[in-house]
Amino acid sequence: GAVVSQHPSWVICKSGTSVKIECRSLDFQATTMFWYRQFPKQSLMLMATSNEGSKATYEQGVEKDKFLINHASLTLSTLTVTSAHPEDSSFYICSARSPSTTSYEQYFGPGTRLTVT
Amino acid sequence: AQTVTQSQPEMSVQEAETVTLSCTYDTSENNYYLFWYKQPPSRQMILVIRQEAYKQQNATENRFSVNFQKAAKSFSLKISDSQLGDTAMYFCAFMKHAGGANNLFFGTGTRLTVIP
Numbered sequence: 001g002a003v004v005s006q007h008p009s010w011v012i013c014k015s016g017t018s019v020k021i022e023c024r025s026l027d028f029q030a031t032t033m034f035w036y037r038q039f040p041k042q043s044l045m046l047m048a049t050s051n052e053g054s055k056a057t058y059e060q061g062v063e064k065d066k067f068l069i070n071h072a073s074l075t076l077s078t079l080t081v082t083s084a085h086p087e088d089s090s091f092y093i094c095s096a097r098s099p100s101t102t103s104y105e106q107y108f109g110p111g112t113r114l115t116v117t
Numbered sequence: 118a119q120t121v122t123q124s125q126p127e128m129s130v131q132e133a134e135t136v137t138l139s140c141t142y143d144t145s146e147n148n149y150y151l152f153w154y155k156q157p158p159s160r161q162m163i164l165v166i167r168q169e170a171y172k173q174q175n176a177t178e179n180r181f182s183v184n185f186q187k188a189a190k191s192f193s194l195k196i197s198d199s200q201l202g203d204t205a206m207y208f209c210a211f212m213k214h215a216g217g218a219n220n221l222f223f224g225t226g227t228r229l230t231v232i233p
Contacts, residue, residue: 043224043226044208104150108162
């Protein structure tokens with residue numbers, strides 16, 4: 001089946017620094033990847049949609065200059081949290097969609113836990 | 118805009134018993150997909166079952182089945198013969214059928230505990 005990986009699985013960084021999270025589709029090409037954010041005991045909130053070779057589409061209220069998304073290849077999208085603050089601490093999940101599968105299929109990564117101290 | 122509501126924050130069920138999780142949604146779309154996802158303690162999202170809105174027949178996957186009421190915009194999940202491994206957060210989700218990037222809209226989740 002389709003596998004999506006995320007790296008790192010958890011990261012601790014100091015306030016003011018930047019951190020990059022990678023999302024990879026391991027056995028398929030993903031033209032579209034999605035980035036979600038999940039606070040403790042809450043639901044997944046879509047942050048942005050990333051299409052290979054084009055700029056990401058951000059959801060309302062998500063700062064595009066703070067959460068930089070790059071989808072440079074068909075198997076890799078990255079989310080960079082710039083100038084991180086403690087309120088950015090959360091669980092970040094990516095998902096990927098392949099054009100070769102039916103339109104509803106999204107494959108989720110295992111998530112990345114970010115803690116900003 | 119699409120909204121998905123799960124009115125049961127927490128539920129519990131005895132092992133081997135049956136439990137039903139509720140979900141309602143609001144949309145002006147006619148064609149769409151509905152999903153139930155499971156998120157165990159590992160946090161990995163797992164697709165449990167999906168339903169295409171144009172299909173009248175309720176979807177079934179082994180011990181999991183749905184009761185899809187399109188007119189009422191209701192989409193409940195029934196878990197039969199509950200197992201300890203079913204303990205998890207369950208999210209109901211909505212997706213437009215066509216056009217756009219096919220975003221998933223998630224409900225707030227129901228935490229299910231299966232009691233031995």
